[in-house]
Every structure is written in C-alpha cells, then in structure tokens.
Amino acid sequence: MECRFFLKCIDFCPVVEYNVKVWQSMGILFGFLRETKKRRMKMKKYVALILAFSLTLALAGCGGKDDAGSDVKSEGVMTHAEYMAAAVDEQVVVETYVQAKQSWWDNKATVYTQDKDGAYFIYEMACSEEDYAKLTPGTKIKVTGYKAEWSGEIEIMDATFEIQDGNYVASALDVTNMLGTDELISHQNEYVSFKGMTVEDAGNGSAFMYKWDNSGTDGDDLYFNVSFNGQTYTFTVESHLCDNTTDVYAAVKNLQIGDVVDMEGFLYWYEGVNPHITSVTVK
Amino acid sequence: MVLVLFLMSAVLLTGCHGSRGLDAFSMPETFDESRNLEITFWAKNDTNKTQTDIYERAIDDFERLYPNIKVNLRLYTNYGDIYNDVITNISTNTTPNVCITYPDHIATYLTGTNVVVPLDELFADERYGFGGSEVHFDSVARDEVVSRFLDEGAFDGHYYAIPFMRSTEACYVNKTYVEALGYTLPDVLTWDFVWEVSEAAMAVGEDGNYLVNGQNVLIPFIYKSTDNMMIQMLYQHGAGYSTPEGEILLFNDTTKELLYTIAEYGKSKAFSTFKISSYPANFLNAGQCVFAVDSTAGATWMGTDAPLRDISEDKLVRFETVVMPVPQFDPDEPKMISQGPSVCLFNKEDPQEVLASWLFAQYLLTNDVQIAYAETEGYIPVTLRAQNSEEYTDYLSRGGEDNALHYDIKIKAAKLLIDNTDNTFVTPVFNGSASLRDAAGQLIETTVKAVRRGQTVDEAFMETLYADTRSLYRLDQGGVSASGETDLGPLPQTAVILLVSLAVVWVFIIVYVVLNSKKHQKI
Numbered sequence: 001m002e003c004r005f006f007l008k009c010i011d012f013c014p015v016v017e018y019n020v021k022v023w024q025s026m027g028i029l030f031g032f033l034r035e036t037k038k039r040r041m042k043m044k045k046y047v048a049l050i051l052a053f054s055l056t057l058a059l060a061g062c063g064g065k066d067d068a069g070s071d072v073k074s075e076g077v078m079t080h081a082e083y084m085a086a087a088v089d090e091q092v093v094v095e096t097y098v099q100a101k102q103s104w105w106d107n108k109a110t111v112y113t114q115d116k117d118g119a120y121f122i123y124e125m126a127c128s129e130e131d132y133a134k135l136t137p138g139t140k141i142k143v144t145g146y147k148a149e150w151s152g153e154i155e156i157m158d159a160t161f162e163i164q165d166g167n168y169v170a171s172a173l174d175v176t177n178m179l180g181t182d183e184l185i186s187h188q189n190e191y192v193s194f195k196g197m198t199v200e201d202a203g204n205g206s207a208f209m210y211k212w213d214n215s216g217t218d219g220d221d222l223y224f225n226v227s228f229n230g231q232t233y234t235f236t237v238e239s240h241l242c243d244n245t246t247d248v249y250a251a252v253k254n255l256q257i258g259d260v261v262d263m264e265g266f267l268y269w270y271e272g273v274n275p276h277i278t279s280v281t282v283k
Numbered sequence: 284m285v286l287v288l289f290l291m292s293a294v295l296l297t298g299c300h301g302s303r304g305l306d307a308f309s310m311p312e313t314f315d316e317s318r319n320l321e322i323t324f325w326a327k328n329d330t331n332k333t334q335t336d337i338y339e340r341a342i343d344d345f346e347r348l349y350p351n352i353k354v355n356l357r358l359y360t361n362y363g364d365i366y367n368d369v370i371t372n373i374s375t376n377t378t379p380n381v382c383i384t385y386p387d388h389i390a391t392y393l394t395g396t397n398v399v400v401p402l403d404e405l406f407a408d409e410r411y412g413f414g415g416s417e418v419h420f421d422s423v424a425r426d427e428v429v430s431r432f433l434d435e436g437a438f439d440g441h442y443y444a445i446p447f448m449r450s451t452e453a454c455y456v457n458k459t460y461v462e463a464l465g466y467t468l469p470d471v472l473t474w475d476f477v478w479e480v481s482e483a484a485m486a487v488g489e490d491g492n493y494l495v496n497g498q499n500v501l502i503p504f505i506y507k508s509t510d511n512m513m514i515q516m517l518y519q520h521g522a523g524y525s526t527p528e529g530e531i532l533l534f535n536d537t538t539k540e541l542l543y544t545i546a547e548y549g550k551s552k553a554f555s556t557f558k559i560s561s562y563p564a565n566f567l568n569a570g571q572c573v574f575a576v577d578s579t580a581g582a583t584w585m586g587t588d589a590p591l592r593d594i595s596e597d598k599l600v601r602f603e604t605v606v607m608p609v610p611q612f613d614p615d616e617p618k619m620i621s622q623g624p625s626v627c628l629f630n631k632e633d634p635q636e637v638l639a640s641w642l643f644a645q646y647l648l649t650n651d652v653q654i655a656y657a658e659t660e661g662y663i664p665v666t667l668r669a670q671n672s673e674e675y676t677d678y679l680s681r682g683g684e685d686n687a688l689h690y691d692i693k694i695k696a697a698k699l700l701i702d703n704t705d706n707t708f709v710t711p712v713f714n715g716s717a718s719l720r721d722a723a724g725q726l727i728e729t730t731v732k733a734v735r736r737g738q739t740v741d742e743a744f745m746e747t748l749y750a751d752t753r754s755l756y757r758l759d760q761g762g763v764s765a766s767g768e769t770d771l772g773p774l775p776q777t778a779v780i781l782l783v784s785l786a787v788v789w790v791f792i793i794v795y796v797v798l799n800s801k802k803h804q805k806i
Contacts, residue, residue, distance in 0.1 A: 089735040146736060151561040151593075158732070213591075215332040217358060271565060271593050 071095075071116050071168070077142065080117035084154075092147045092156060096120045097168040098139045099191050100266065100278065103240040104132040110240075111135060112189060112266045112276075113143070114170045119189035121268070123148070125159040140166030153269040154188060172264045180231050184273060192267045192275070196283065197226040197233075199259040207255040219244045222252045226261065235263065238276040251280040259283075304396030305376070310404050311634045314411060320639045321353045322380035325365055327624060328358055331583075331591075333659045337652065345646045348419040352639045354381075362388065362624075366717070369629075373398055378629040380640040386436055386709075387717040389443050389627050394714055400628040401441040405641045413645070423648045427668045431704060436625050438712040444625035446665040447647055448656060450580040451619045451700045451707060452511055452609050455563070455692070459602035460484065460495050460573045471614035472607045474516075477504055477574050478544070481553040484573050496600070500571045504548070507557045507577040510724030511620050516541050517723075518620075518708055519612040524723070529713035531758050533723055534749045542730045542748075546740040549731035558728055559735070565593055570600025576609055579661030580623065582696035588686045606695040608703060621707035623662065650674070658688060661696030670701070715758070722756040 073079055077095050078086070086092050096113040103110045109127035113120045122143055127135075135141070145159025172193035178184040179194075202209045208224040210216030212234075222237040242248045255261070265277035324342070328334035335358060342354045357379070359365045366388045372378045373395050392399050406425060410417035414424035425433075428446070436444030454472055461468055464483050469476060481503035486494045493501040506512045513533075517524045520541075523532025548554035557563060563575035564584035577585065584591045586604035611617050626647060628640045646652065653664035654675050664670050679701075682694030700707075710716065729748055734740055753759040 089732075089737075091736070146732075148559070151565060211360075213332045215328055215335045215358075216360075271598075272595060 074142070080115060080120075083120065083147070084118070086147050088147055088149050090147050091144070093142070093144045094120055094156070095140065095142050095164065097166070097170075098135045098141060099137055099170055100241060101132070101135055102238065102276075104129060109135065112191075112241075113141065114190055115168065116170075118187070119191070119267070121153065121155040121189040121266075122159055122161075123150075123155045123157045125156070125161055127161070131163070134163060138167040138169045140164045140168070151270050152272065175267065176228060179228055179233060179273075184267070185269070187267055188269050190267050192265065194226070194228070194263045194275070197228045197261055197263065199255050199257055199261060200225040200227050200232050201257055207257050207259070208252050222249065224252055224255060226263075233273065233275075235265070235275050235277050236268075238268075241266075241276055242278055248277060248279050251282075252277070255280070255282070304398065305630050305632060307397045308400045308404075308630050308637050309634055310408060311638055314417065314638050314642070315635050316349070316351050318635060319351050319353070320633075320636055321355065322636060322640050322643060323355045323357065324381045324643065325357045325359065325368070325379040325383065327362060327365060327383045328360065331659055334656060337655045337659065340655075341647065341652045344651065345643055348646075349639070349642065352643065354643055366391075380629055380631065380636060381644050382627055382629065383447060383624045384444070384627050385622075385717070386438065386444055386625055386712045387720060389436075389625075390438065390712045390714050390716055392627070392629075393439065393443070397630050399443050400630050400637055400641075401443060402436075402445065402628070402641075403442050405628075405638075406442060411638060411642065418642065418645065420646060420649055422645050423666050423668055427666050428648065429665055429667060429670075429704070431707070432621070432665045435621065435709045436627075444627045445644060445648065447624045447626050448580075448653075448662040449621060449623040449665055449700065450578050450660070450662050451621060451703065452508070452515070452576055453579045453582070453661070453696050453699055454607045454609055455567055455575045455577065455582075455585040456605045456607055457567065457570070457573050457602045458605045460570075463495055464573075468605060468607070469614070471617060472574075472610045473614060474544075474610045474612060477610045478548055478553070480573060481548060482551060485551060485553050495573075496570045498569075498571060500566075500569075502552070502555045502560055502566050502572050504554045504574045505556065505560060505563045505566055505572055505576070506554070506727075507563050507575075507581070508724065509556050509558070509727040510720045511622070512576070513538070513541070513723040513727055514710060514720070515609055515618065515620055516612070519616075519618045525711050525713075525716065525719055527711040527713070529711070529715060531715075531719060533719060533726075533758075534753065538726065539745050542726060542745065543740065545727055546730050546734045550734035552735070554731070556728060556731060559731060562593065564589065567604075568592055568600070569594055569598045570602060574610075578622070579696035579700055582606070582661035582693040583659075583690055585696075586692045588690070589692065590687050590690055604692055606692055606699055608699060608706075617703065617706045619703060619707055621704075621709050623665075654678070657697065661693050661700070663697050663700050718756040719758060722752050722758055725752055725755070 073095055077093050083092055083094055096115045098111055099114050100112045101109065102112065104127065107126060107128060108124035109132050110124055111122045113122055120143070122145070125143065125145065140163070141161045142164055143156060143159050143161045145156040148155050148157040170191045172191050173187060174195060175184060175187055175192045176194045176196065178187070199207050202224050204214045208222050210218065210220045210222065212223050219239060221239045223234055225232050225234055227233070237249055237252050260283045262281045262283060263277050264279045265275045268274050268276045326338050328338070338356055338358070342356055346352060346354060362385055365382065365384060369378055369382060369384070369388070369392060373392065378398065389399055406412050408415060413428070414422050432446040432449050435446060436442050456468065458468060461480055464480055466480050484493065484495045484501060484503040488494050492499050495501065514524060517537060520537050522537035523535050525532055545554065560566070562584070563572065563577045564581065566572035567575040567585060568587060568589060575585065583589060587599055587601045592599070608617055609619050626644050628637060628644060631637055648666055650669045650672055653666055653669035654672065656662065657664045657669070657675070658678055664675065669675055678689070679694055679698060681689045683689065683691035710720065726748060729752070730740060733744065738744065
C-alpha cells in the first residue's frame with residue numbers, strides 16, 4: 001500500500017494518532033532511562049507493554065476505520081449496483097459514508113458520499129445545522145430520497161437521512177488512464193486522483209480563471225485546464241467545497257502554465273466530466 | 284454616584300438609538316466635493332465577462348467625473364445571494380450603498396427602519412436629481428426613463444428603486460422539429476398548441492429513440508423559471524395571485540386547474556423544469572427540446588449558433604430557432620412579465636455618502652452604460668434616450684451580421700420586449716411578495732416531481748400541496764403587508780409587564796438621585 005494511505009489514516013483516525021503519541025512518549029522515556037542496565041531492563045518491559053497496547057489499539061482502530069470492508073446492507077437498502085440500475089425519479093434507499101461536505105443552506109446539505117462499491121452525490125438533503133456538523137468524513141448515513149439526473153450528474157435529491165454506526169473513508173482511485181474513455185463515468189462522484197497532468201492556458205493567458213468565463217473574483221469557483229495524452233480537460237475548485245481559505249484554492253492560484261501536477265478530488269459531472277478538485281501537488 | 288447613573292442612562296439611550304435604526308435621509312444643501320467618499324456597489328452579472336467589464340468601465344468613468352468618490356464593486360451571479368447578504372448586513376449596518384436588486388426584495392429590506400432611501404426627493408432635486416444642473420454628466424430627465432419601468436420601483440407611496448435593465452421571458456422554439464411533427468407555428472404561441480406539439484413529440488420508434496430527434500433524450504417543453512410560469516398563466520387568465528395590499532390569492536381554483544394540466548404533461552415527461560432537469564439551453568441546443576422558455580436575458584445561450592454554451596461541440600444539433608413571446612391563453616390579449624435588475628440605495632449616517640450613491644446610480648442610466656449593458660444580452664435599455672439613440676437603433680438593425688455582438692437570437696429577444704412593452708405587467712410588491720413568488724413556482728415543481736414519481740395528483744394531493752406550500756413559505760401567518768411595516772397588534776402581556784417594571788426602576792433611580800442630591804446640599 002502507498003505511504004499516502006497511512007498518512008491519511010493518521011489524519012483521520014484518532015487511534016493511530018494515539019499510537020504516534022505513545023511512540024513519542026517512548027522516545028522521551030528512552031532518553032531519561034538510557035544510563036543504567038537496570039533501567040534498560042525496565043525500559044524493555046515498558047516497550048513490550050507499550051507495543052502490546054498499541055497493537056491492540058491499532059487493530060481496534062482499523063476495525064473502526066473501515067467498516068465498509070464488511071459493508072452488508074440493511075434490509076430494504078440498495079446496493080450500489082441496484083442504485084445505478086434504478087430509474088430516474090425512482091425512490092432509492094442507500095447506506096453510504098460521507099466523504100466531504102459541499103454546502104449547507106436553509107436546512108439543506110449537499111454531500112459527497114461513497115461506499116466500497118461506488119459513490120452517491122446527495123443534493124440538498126434535509127439537514128439541520130446541528131446534524132450537518134456531525135457529518136464528518138467517514139460518517140455512515142442511511143439516505144432515503146429520489147434518484148435524479150441533472151446535466152449528466154446522477155444524484156439523490158429530496159432526501160432525508162439518519163446517522164448510523166460505521167466509518168469508511170475511501171482512498172483515491174487513480175483514474176488518469178480512464179480519461180477520455182467510457183469507463184470513467186462508472187466512477188462518477190467517487191474520490192479519485194489524477195497523476196502527471198500538465199497545466200494548460202485556461203483561456204485567459206493564465207493557468208486559471210475565476211468562474212468559467214473569467215467573470216468572477218477571488219472567492220468564486222476556480223477553473224483550470226489540464227491535459228493528458230494530448231487531450232485537455234477542465235477541472236474546477238468548487239468554492240463551496242473548497243473556499244478561498246483552503247490549500248487547494250491557494251495552490252491552483254499559484255499554478256503556472258506547463259506545471260505537471262497530481263490532483264485529488266471528486267469525479268463530478270456537468271455535461272461531461274468536471275472534477276471538483278480538493279488537492280493539487282506540483283511535481 | 285450621580286455620574287455613574289448619568290453614564291448608565293446615556294449608554295442605555297445610545298442603545299435605544301441603535302435599535303431604532305438610522306435617521307431618515309435628509310437631502311444635503313450641496314454635494315461636498317472636497318471630501319473623499321467611498322461607496323460600495325453590489326451588482327449582479329449573468330456569468331458574463333462583458334457585463335463585468337461594463338460595470339468596471341462605468342466605475343472608472345464615474346470616478347473620473349467625481350474624483351472624490353471611490354466605488355468598490357462586489358459581484359454576484361444571482362439575486363438570491365445578494366438578498367441574503369443584504370439581510371445579514373442590515374443588522375450590522377454594513378449594507379452596500381448601491382445595490383442591484385428586485386423590488387420584491389426591497390419590500391423585505393423596508394421592514395427595517397430607514398434602511399432603504401426613498402428616492403422621491405432625490406429624483407426631484409433641481410441640482411442633483413434627474414437632469415440636475417449640478418450633475419457632472421448628462422443625466423437623464425425623469426421623463427426620459429420609461430415610465431412603466433420607473434413605476435415598478437414605486438410602492439408604499441414612494442419610489443425605492445430605479446430600473447437598470449429590463450427583460451421578459453421568451454419561448455425559444457425549434458421550428459425545424461415543429462414542422463417535422465406536421466405543425467405550423469401560429470403568429471401567437473398558445474398553451475394548447477405547445478402542449479399538443481409537445482405530446483406529439485413524445486412518439487418513440489422501434490429502436491426506443493424519439494422519432495423527432497432520433498435520440499434517447501427529449502424534453503419537448505422545458506421551463507426555466509416556474510414562478511414566472513405560474514404567475515403569467517394566472518395573469519393571462521385574469522385569476523388571482525395577490526392584491527397590492529398583500530392579500531394572498533394564489534391558492535385558488537384556477538391555480539389548481541393549471542396544476543392538473545401541468546401534471547398531465549409532467550407525467551408523460553413532455554414537460555419538465557430547470558430545477559428537475561437542467562438548463563433549457565442545453566436541451567434546446569442538443570436537439571433535445573422543442574419549446575424552451577427562458578429569460579430574454581439568456582438569449583446568447585439559445586440556438587445552434589449561440590455564442591455561449593455549456594455542451595460540447597459534438598452534441599450541437601443544427602436547427603432553425605424562432606423567438607416568440609411566452610405561450611398565451613388569449614392570443615388577442617397577450618400578457619408577459621416584466622423583469623430585470625433595479626437599483627436601490629441604502630441609507631447611511633452620512634447624507635453626503637447617500638448623495639454620492641445617488642449620483643452613481645444615476646450614472647448607470649447614461650447612454651454609455653445603458654446601451655453597452657443592453658447589448659450583452661436580450662435586455663433593453665430603460666431610458667427612451669438610449670432606446671431611441673442612433674447607436675442602439677443601428678445595433679438592433681444589424682441582427683444576424685455575426686454570432687457575437689449582433690447574434691440574431693439575442694437581438695430578436697430584445698425586439699420582442701420592445702414590441703411588447705405595453706403587454707408587460709409586474710406583480711404587487713409587499714413584505715412577503717418574494718416568498719409568494721417562490722411559492723408559485725414551488726407548486727409547479729412539487730406537482731411535476733410528484734407525477735414523475737408515480738404519485739396521484741388529485742384533490743387530496745392539492746389540499747396537502749396548498750397547505751404545505753403555505754406553511755413552507757409562511758404564507759399562512761397573515762404576516763404580509765403592503766406597507767412593509769408589519770402591524771404586530773397589541774403588545775403581549777409579558778412585554779407590558781417588562782416595560783412597566785423598567786419604568787418603575789427608573790422612577791426609583793430618579794427619586795434616589797434627587798434625594799441624594801438634596802442630602803449633599805444640606806451637608
């Protein structure tokens with residue numbers, strides 16, 4: 001597995017963070033006790049104890065971290081395949097995991113969610129401000145709503161939800177080689193990555209634009225063009241998902257034409273692929 | 284002790300002043316050009332870069348005329364965001380100075396005390412008013428503003444807005460498909476014609492594709508703004524919507540009949556809406572629509588050769604586009620809504636700042652701004668001076684010369700409104716009229732969604748729909764009023780007790796101060 005995965009675990013999983021702290025403590029202990037053999041013996045006992053303890057915690061942590069591995073759907077809940085097969089306007093019930101929140105307004109939340117089989121974009125789901133705060137990445141929710149299609153984007157609208165036990169944060173799927181293929185749309189709304197793409201002129205002689213036609217100002221959506229295998233694609237930093245205080249917003253504003261970048265984000269659709277980018281790294 | 288009490292009362296009185304709001308604007312004797320003033324202008328553009336450029340150029344030109352005034356521009360892409368931000372900023376007295384808005388929204392702003400500046404005195408001022416002698420540019424005279432448009436900003440006995448641009452809705456028709464279906468477009472589009480052709484277009488071939496376009500996607504009739512759809516249908520019928528006093532008439536039997544018809548075509552999917560499906564232009568330009576109703580201010584997106592589009596080149600389908608007024612019930616008495624941005628001024632402590640705002644607002648009515656902005660979309664200028672100018676009439680005469688400035692569909696959309704100005708109407712403005720408008724659209728959206736989802740639309744459905752919509756938009760509380768100031772009735776008993784208690788405490792304090800003072804004097 002990639003180092004990125006472990007780093008992400010450290011970011012999201014409090015149990016792993018505890019382990020790091022334990023190891024840090026162990027280092028400090030090691031410094032204090034290094035002089036004598038007796039103390040070295042004592043140290044070994046501490047280390048053994050701490051290792052055993054941290055292993056237990058790590059195992060417990062992994063269990064809490066990724067419940068989607070045993071993601072058995074409750075009765076009356078659709079699998080991702082069943083959801084995709086459902087007709088537009090049909091009522092759908094899914095169990096899924098919050099990956100990111102786009103916006104909350106007027107007691108309605110728009111959320112990117114995913115289970116181990118695929119993603120579900122939930123548009124303006126009924127949600128109090130208090131509940132919105134509980135929708136942290138990984139939170140499992142049961143959503144009841146109607147399947148809809150808006151400019152090619154498959155989504156659930158007019159939905160309600162309830163929070164359930166379980167946690168799953170998806171790792172980014174590399175879809176770079178799927179760009180321009182029919183396979184790409186099968187990963188619509190998933191958390192994905194793009195590797196080694198080249199920044200092109202956004203159309204205004206610069207590497208990015210505020211709004212699709214350069215009519216905006218700081219704080220608006222950022223649009224930028226990136227190419228791969230001779231094809232150019234328009235990517236977006238959606239300002240509700242990542243506003244102008246985020247690292248990705250700043251990173252895109254600092255891009256130069258010709259930069260080669262790795263990116264992560266959600267595979268949104270609007271009259272074609274239109275990824276909502278959440279991180280950009282210049283190589 | 285006395286000093287402390289005086290300070291306390293001063294603080295309390297200051298607090299009272301703050302809660303009361305600003306003093307009413309009072310027209311200064313002169314505009315003080317020796318003072319530097321900074322004003323903020325919140326504007327809306329239709330995600331159109333040219334419009335942004337025009338705002339910026341207007342500000343530059345105005346600042347050159349008035350070097351002591353600096354105008355800060357903040358851009359929005361929809362009226363709703365402006366409205367929400369204004370509401371948020373009223374309580375902290377951080378509203379903009381000049382704001383593009385809808386009259387419906389101003390009615391809500393007026394619920395605060397002296398928040399919005401009444402413009403009557405400013406209009407009429409000989410030096411700084413319309414055509415004023417001291418204005419640094421060729422200001423338009425009052426009778427040069429189209430009176431119908433100017434009057435849209437008048438309510439509650441005052442003018443609170445000046446028009447900036449005007450548009451209406453148009454039906455952008457794929458004439459090629461209408462004729463392929465065996466129909467001929469009438470001179471005036473009727474609802475019956477649109478429904479009939481739309482239903483006919485739903486015929487599917489053996490391959491499962493629609494016969495008219497050979498594709499598996501077709502929405503024969505799609506409407507962008509369903510609130511406008513319901514309002515226009517009701518006005519065309521002469522049915523109730525609201526009274527100027529703010530009485531809600533929307534939930535009537537005609538509305539119900541209209542919803543039954545809409546449900547019929549929503550169920551067959553011959554009709555859909557922007558909120559349910561997407562932008563009408565995307566379907567029209569991809570050959571997936573026959574009748575697309577959208578604002579004339581969106582004309583640059585409509586048609587095969589539209590200069591603006593969201594769909595990729597390979598999805599474009601070539602067809603003949605015709606721009607027509609929205610469908611009518613009575614072709615001899617066409618009625619269509621008048622809409623478009625207006626400008627209001629927010630009150631400030633410094634009357635000089637308000638006067639500077641008024642001068643800038645007036646500058647937006649000059650030919651340079653009016654003509655340039657109108658040409659960006661299917662808007663028309665709101666002044667007769669601009670409409671009748673050689674520059675504008677030349678522009679109108681050159682439709683189709685190119686697919687940019689002289690884009691045929693855009694110019695036809697503008698002409699549609701010029702030719703139909705006398706057939707336009709506006710809805711009454713009162714505190715709550717914005718919610719009523721939303722409710723009108725929601726009735727259609729909910730009905731169409733319901734039938735698409737297999738629900739039965741019957742009397743029970745209608746009863747629930749009316750009740751839910753009244754509740755959702757708070758139209759069942761009797762809280763709307765034409766004056767903008769809601770009559771809250773007699774004070775609740777608890778409030779009376781609190782006020783009496785406060786008065787008693789103050790009496791005790793004053794008695795104590797007096798007695799204490801006399802005691803000191805004796806010593």
